[in-house]
Amino acid sequence: MSREQISRNAVILQLATFVAVLLPHLSWLPGWITLLALAMVAARLMIHSGRWPFPHWLLKLGLIALSGVGLIISFGGNTGPEAMVALLVLGLALKLLELYHRRDALILLFVALFVLATAFLFHESVWMAAYVLLVVWLLLAALCAIQQRPGRTAWLPPFQRAFALLLPALPLMLVLFLLFPRLEPLWSVQLGTPRATTGLSDSMSPGEVSELALSDALAFRVSFDGEPPPAPAQRYWRALVLSRFDGRRWHQASPAQRNRLRAEKLIAQSEPLGYEIVLEPSGRPWLVALDLPLAQARGQRLSPFRTLLSPAPVERRIQYRLASVVDYRLQPLLTRQERQHYLQLPGWGNERSRALASHWWQQSGGEPERFIRLLLEHFQRGFEYTLAPGALGRDGIDQFLFQTTRGYCEHFAGATVFLLRSVGIPARVVTGYLGGEWNPYENYLQLRQRDAHAWVEVWLQGRGWVRLDPTAAVAPERIESSTEQYFRQRGDAAFSGGRGFWLQADWARRLRQRYEAFNFAWHRWVLNYQSQQITLLENWLGGLEHWRLILALLLPGAAVLGAVLAWQLRQRLGAGPRDPLARKLQRLQRLLGQRFAARRPSQSLSAWLRTLAARWPQQRTALEQLARLDEQQRYGRESDHHLRQRMLPLVDQLLRAARAQR
């Protein structure tokens, strides 16, 4: 049957399916593939309308060769999913030219389904999922249409049939989705070509964090285990510790240096806070944690200074669970080596700053706390917290402290550490995020790239590493509110561009938050279901024993399939025939069966009526007439309708008589 020709409707549905499958990939497909694919669709339409013949095999061979060369040029050496999908799309496009028999159509639709699934490698939004569901419907309708007789031209039935197939499949999908064990990848695959993502880099120079402050991109989202989130002033999310200064940039400790540092000792002084982070892909290996995590999550590394690292750059959204304390003592004692590391400064440059620091050091009488107070007071006098601090040249710290006096958090943090170190107080720059927007609908905290922040940790005798945020001295409101709110209230020029006024309206914000909450739920419960699966199933099923899982799969599965089966056979299980004559005849058989003799299965209706005629003389003529009409209806060639018109009154008469007899 597979060599049968398919209907013209089916050809159109195939083309529509192909275009629908192609659409999600347009964002990244090389332009020539898109053009070729659309040209093939157009060519098939020309063939369809009879204006062009089916192409010669030489032409097809040429197209295949050209596409092959094009693929090598576009994707040579790249083994990521793009190359695979591009190859499949090209194959589909060329197959369109051959679309004639049912076999071709089947192959086309099967590959199209696969390509449709790959759309999720590139886009994972709810909208994409809804779109894909619609395309699956279209694809099933196309699959139904190729099974139809070539002559059929109705559009609706394939869609109806596809809907009837799809609807019961949805609960089945849900059950399987919830229960199917998520396996580790069987072999390592290259995820899509890394896209340029914004995020913290592993070094910091003035102006870099403030660039991030303009980005609306989502950084990560946190939900806390039932507890209220920590106060805004405690929402410091550490990512990197930068302890090496080269006169201009702050860097992470080199691997050799890191080996000399001991893992820092943490003494918790508050109850740990459990939370879960959903981190957006950053293309970088560092992870964020609320101030100080007690331990790393599975598969992560904890650096000596208690920041978290992933073994590989984060190329996809990940989810991990941590416990942190916000009140603690960290590393109360430093070795000489460590002390030396956190005091490192280049031997030259920024002389005026060094002089200022030693002046304060003398003023404070060698007490670090008083030194720090002097420093912060200095910042409070005449320094401006801004997103547009202007460029700094050589001796940037001198320039910042004595000339521009305008800066973003990284300027203040860098200068503070420099000043502290120059007088012998161990200090380091910490970068990460500060604050976050609380979403009351889904109860989570959302941090964007613009919440990126840099601050200082200073080591004080007897207290260990203590957080010191010079930005708080300059702009205390920034700590309490988000960057956005802070600069909007101040009307900072660098921030005003881009956003319309209406987005600030209260209802718009609420709407946006609802949408974001929905997105977060989507990310947590669908896209990252694997990290919820175990707990969820344990809660729902009361355990994870095999029998529970099997029952949980079989019971709903059987219920759905049973419902479909019942629906399929509904007419036979129902109340009997709908046809009035057949229904009345049935009633008559029941009544007369009780009164006289039941009809034997082997007996035809007419034979039975004739036996009754002998036993019920009053109605003999009616019975015999009915028997004759029944035979005529079954075997004769006379119009069915006409006979039925004559049978109905007879049946009614007999029914009345039978009732009267009782």
Next chain:
Amino acid sequence: MAEPLRTRLRGRVRRWALRRYPRSRSVTLTQNRIFILPTRAGAGFMLLLLLMLLLGINYENNLIYAITFLALGVFLVACLHTHGNLAGLKLQALRGNPCFAGEQAGFELELDHPAGRRRERIALQFERGVPLLIDLEQRNQRLELFCPAPARGWLHPGGLKLETGFPLGLFRAWTWIDLELWALVYPRPLEGELPVQQGNGHSGEAHQGQPAGSDDFIGLERFQPGMSPRQIDWKSYARGLGLQAKQFGAQRSPDLWLDLAALAGDLEQRLSRLTYWVLELSRRERRFGLRLGSQELPPEQGEHHRHEALQRLALYGRGGRG
């Protein structure tokens, strides 16, 4: 190797299915009569599902898992739909139409199914016949199926296979039923010399091979089906006397006897020759009798007589149905 094995397996399934239920005039397809298996396309679909699952596993993509499970769900539901396309269908054997050996015998069936459902693309086929593809939209439908009739006698078409791949072609549901259906197969007509014997001792040479005469008008007779329309007396019809047939002298001529014994050679060939002449004489509207060994069919003419003669020829020396 695979092909013969498959054919053998199919044959075994057919024999088993036909043995399970007795031959009957009417059959309702219940669940336990219907076999269902994935087609080659269905196997391809399962492979596709496996590939999609691998894609989901390797890229740890939950949405790909979801679309894979959705497709699996559709696959399972399609199995039920394919099954449902046959289940509940009622077949009623109507009659077998007579034919000549070497032709296709037609068998009339009535398909009946609960209203409100569409059944599409059901292929009906006798074991040796050609398939007929139908879409069922009304409540019941009559159709004629053909099966080759190789030899004269009563022909039973063998098992009837109903098969469907609807709606997605991923599954094939089929069933074998044995319907109480018989067709009478007449011998294949074979042209030849008229094996004639004039009845009642008259010498018949003069009439041998002579076409139906139209000599003298004798009178009118009531028109009966089977008479030639050329005989109709239109004048009396116009006078409102109903259809009357004109009778001519030649038709009263001495009766012809077709005799098996008058022919030599193979029995089947002789029967075939007689068949030819039964048809030919009936066409010429001649009276004739038929003598087959001890059986004798007195001279007569008309449709009924022709049928009677052909039936005797078909069944000569053959047992009944069975």
